[in-house]
Amino acid sequence: MIRDYNMKEYKKNAFRQSKYRGEIASRVRVPGGVIDAKSLMRVVEIAEKYGDGTINLTNRQGFEIPHIRIEDRDKVNEELQLIIENTNVNHGQPGEGYPASGTRNVVACPGKELCPFGCYDTKALAAKLDKMIFPNNHHVKIACTGCSNDCAHVRLNDFGIIGQTEPQYDPDRCIGCEQCVKYCSKRSVGALSVVNGKIVRDTNKCIGCGVCVNYCPTRAWTRSKEHYFRLELLGRTGKKNPRLGEDFLKWADEESVCKIIKNTYDYLDDYLDMAAVEAKEHIGYIVDRTGVEEFLKYAMKDVELGPKCEMAGRMYWGGKRYDQTNELRKSMFRFSDREE
Amino acid sequence: MGYTLTRSEFDQVLSELGKNYRLYAPVLKIGQGRFTDTDVVIYDFISESSEIELEKKSDFSFKEILTPLSQTLFFFTENVIKEADIDCSDAIIFLRSCDMHAVKRLDQIYLNNGKHVDPFYKKVRDHVKFVLIGCPGSFQECFCVSMGTNKTDDGYLFALNYSGDQFDVDVKDAALNELFEKAGAAAKEVAVDYVTENETKVTIPETVPNSIYQSDLWKEYDKRCVACGRCNLVCPTCTCFTMQDAFYTDNGKVGERRRVGGSCMIDGYSTVAGGGQYRRKHGERMRFKVLHKIYDFRKRYGYDMCVGCGRCDDVCPEYISFSNIINKVNAEVKEGE
Numbered sequence A: 001m002i003r004d005y006n007m008k009e010y011k012k013n014a015f016r017q018s019k020y021r022g023e024i025a026s027r028v029r030v031p032g033g034v035i036d037a038k039s040l041m042r043v044v045e046i047a048e049k050y051g052d053g054t055i056n057l058t059n060r061q062g063f064e065i066p067h068i069r070i071e072d073r074d075k076v077n078e079e080l081q082l083i084i085e086n087t088n089v090n091h092g093q094p095g096e097g098y099p100a101s102g103t104r105n106v107v108a109c110p111g112k113e114l115c116p117f118g119c120y121d122t123k124a125l126a127a128k129l130d131k132m133i134f135p136n137n138h139h140v141k142i143a144c145t146g147c148s149n150d151c152a153h154v155r156l157n158d159f160g161i162i163g164q165t166e167p168q169y170d171p172d173r174c175i176g177c178e179q180c181v182k183y184c185s186k187r188s189v190g191a192l193s194v195v196n197g198k199i200v201r202d203t204n205k206c207i208g209c210g211v212c213v214n215y216c217p218t219r220a221w222t223r224s225k226e227h228y229f230r231l232e233l234l235g236r237t238g239k240k241n242p243r244l245g246e247d248f249l250k251w252a253d254e255e256s257v258c259k260i261i262k263n264t265y266d267y268l269d270d271y272l273d274m275a276a277v278e279a280k281e282h283i284g285y286i287v288d289r290t291g292v293e294e295f296l297k298y299a300m301k302d303v304e305l306g307p308k309c310e311m312a313g314r315m316y317w318g319g320k321r322y323d324q325t326n327e328l329r330k331s332m333f334r335f336s337d338r339e340e
Numbered sequence B: 001m002g003y004t005l006t007r008s009e010f011d012q013v014l015s016e017l018g019k020n021y022r023l024y025a026p027v028l029k030i031g032q033g034r035f036t037d038t039d040v041v042i043y044d045f046i047s048e049s050s051e052i053e054l055e056k057k058s059d060f061s062f063k064e065i066l067t068p069l070s071q072t073l074f075f076f077t078e079n080v081i082k083e084a085d086i087d088c089s090d091a092i093i094f095l096r097s098c099d100m101h102a103v104k105r106l107d108q109i110y111l112n113n114g115k116h117v118d119p120f121y122k123k124v125r126d127h128v129k130f131v132l133i134g135c136p137g138s139f140q141e142c143f144c145v146s147m148g149t150n151k152t153d154d155g156y157l158f159a160l161n162y163s164g165d166q167f168d169v170d171v172k173d174a175a176l177n178e179l180f181e182k183a184g185a186a187a188k189e190v191a192v193d194y195v196t197e198n199e200t201k202v203t204i205p206e207t208v209p210n211s212i213y214q215s216d217l218w219k220e221y222d223k224r225c226v227a228c229g230r231c232n233l234v235c236p237t238c239t240c241f242t243m244q245d246a247f248y249t250d251n252g253k254v255g256e257r258r259r260v261g262g263s264c265m266i267d268g269y270s271t272v273a274g275g276g277q278y279r280r281k282h283g284e285r286m287r288f289k290v291l292h293k294i295y296d297f298r299k300r301y302g303y304d305m306c307v308g309c310g311r312c313d314d315v316c317p318e319y320i321s322f323s324n325i326i327n328k329v330n331a332e333v334k335e336g337e
Helices: A007-012 A037-049 A070-086 A122-133 A179-187 A211-215 A254-271 A283-290 A292-299 A335-339 B007-020 B097-111 B119-125 B174-182 B210-214 B216-224 B230-234 B282-301 B311-315 B322-336
Strands: A015-017 A023-028 A063-069 A142-145 A159-164 A192-195 A198-201 A228-233 A246-252 B002-006 B022-029 B040-045 B070-077 B080-083 B091-096 B128-133 B158-163 B166-171 B241-247 B254-261
Touching: A007 A015, A023 A070, A037 A063, A037 A070, A063 A070, A122 A142, A122 A254, A159 A254, A179 A192, A179 A211, A228 A254, A246 A254, A254 A283, A254 A292, A283 A292, B002 B007, B002 B174, B007 B022, B007 B166, B007 B174, B091 B097, B097 B119, B097 B128, B166 B174, B210 B282, B210 B322, B216 B282, B216 B322, B230 B311, B282 B322, B311 B322
Parallel strands: A142 A159, B022 B091, B091 B128, B128 B158
Antiparallel strands: A015 A023, A023 A063, A159 A228, A192 A198, A228 A246, B002 B166, B022 B040, B070 B080, B070 B254, B158 B166, B241 B254
16 A cells, blocks of 8 residues: 655644654644533544544643544544534535644633633633634634633733733722732732722732622622733743743733734734744744734734723743753752852 | 502502602622622612512622611711711612511611610611512522511511512502502402422521530531621621721821621621630631521520521522521530430
8 A cells, every 4th residue: 555645734634643654643623622522422433433542632622532544534534524513613625624723722711601710701702713713824822711810821822811800899888898808919919908998909900800809798899891801922832932921911802802813814924934844933933033013013903902901012021042041050049059 | 459560550650659769679780790790689779670680589688778888977077077968768678578577687686676776777767668579489598487487467568479570469558559550450369479388497496505605516617617708798687787987098187987787707806905806716606696696686585586588598608508507506406405
């Protein structure tokens, strides 16, 4: 049997090239990490029928079914169709599998549907974003988290979306029990203080986590009708310069956040280094080349931020610079020095 | 007299009543619950029947109208004191049988507890009348039957049964008959709905021996209870309050005295001058609350304070059941006999 497979095409079809010759792994996209039981059963069936009966849970809330023989690709794609439809993922010809793999699965924490602290429906936003941006070959990572706890680790993504609520205070319902003050200080940033028996919120310090609302026993604190978002930009992992995403917007509205993400694809069309290996670069490296201003020119096109929204001025990212030095022995301060 | 009314006829009655009374009823507050996009039922003004939440138990009770969570009593500056203006225009409160019984408890504490009457309470109370909402069924956690509060025979203007767009009323205050007839209400024999059985049942011990104070049963709550005080704040019979003297920040010579809701479960309640605290452990606070509700109050006034509305059980974030504690106390008392 002649084994001549266009691996580039297979990768775009969401199959990972395996280190075992003749094998690939099927990458199942699960926007927001929500999968119905029938689709999950299908994942199991594929693993049993075409793989070795094992399944990897990916870091981005998808599945990876390893040890599939390359020649079974078409059959696996047919079986994937049920999952693709049930997870409502955009696709081309039915039975041909996923049309891209570049834009990664959109991650979401449990969000308001389950978690007492979730400030918005993370799963719904993940599904909405996925519909908007997939399929696409650009390497883009997006994650949604319900509150500033950031259980979804959104700061390691190109776009990290953190839910916010603007606490509403009704002094007539406040008995001054100070539980909000205590829990804001213990579980959050300590933005609340007591003046004359009533609560004062430091609006600059407040991160909109909603802890005060959660612990208020009288509903003196309630949540704003509007759901707000903090947008973290251009975090990443990697060999060269891993770094946390930096605050770009706070108190932003959902529409603006979605637009910014969508607009970024135009920027990538124009500035992606086609000489990059597999034409795959973290957006941050491109922005490092073009400057933030150029990036924002694209990203902010037709975006009208709400009156409450705050936008960062100049943006700087930190993180490790392994491409500059990876020397630990000559670092400034050593434990052995301390004892001397 | 009994009447049956359509929704629009009933709204006409409300609109007429609204001319002379402030109407308070349980209202569903959309999005104002503890968690994102959850609701809460709180008492508020209403002007028509659709605003009244009849399908759910109110999370907070009517007591906030009679004893506001935060109430300025008077203002002071130098040697002048000015009593705060309290809105004591006539009001009608829509409430259920258990809460009707709770009114008696509030009156007991604020009006009939020793020789002093609470003037701030009295001012409001004198102008409040009630409408009894019938209960076609028991809500979760209700134990009104055990507490004998499932039925109310008097003390209200009219009682109300509801079913979709049909409202049946049993008018107690004959002066209102004309109002209903003018709205087009048809005469009908009406007996107000009341609950005859709850899923939750409690047995209250007749007497509680002193040994119960040392019982191990309270220890469980040292850890389980988080002392948030939600149980007290939703309770229709909890009457504790605390005082705040506020000196305005831009002119310290002017200020106000407020009273705000108190809770025997929240830190600071038993703190005395010098910083001493009498019930530091949460289990001790639980013991105090429970025995007050089902024993101490009865020793003084002859009937139990708790009315079995079950709001405390509904609201507890740690799933501590007050009704279950009553039964635990009873079991322990029985065992000791």
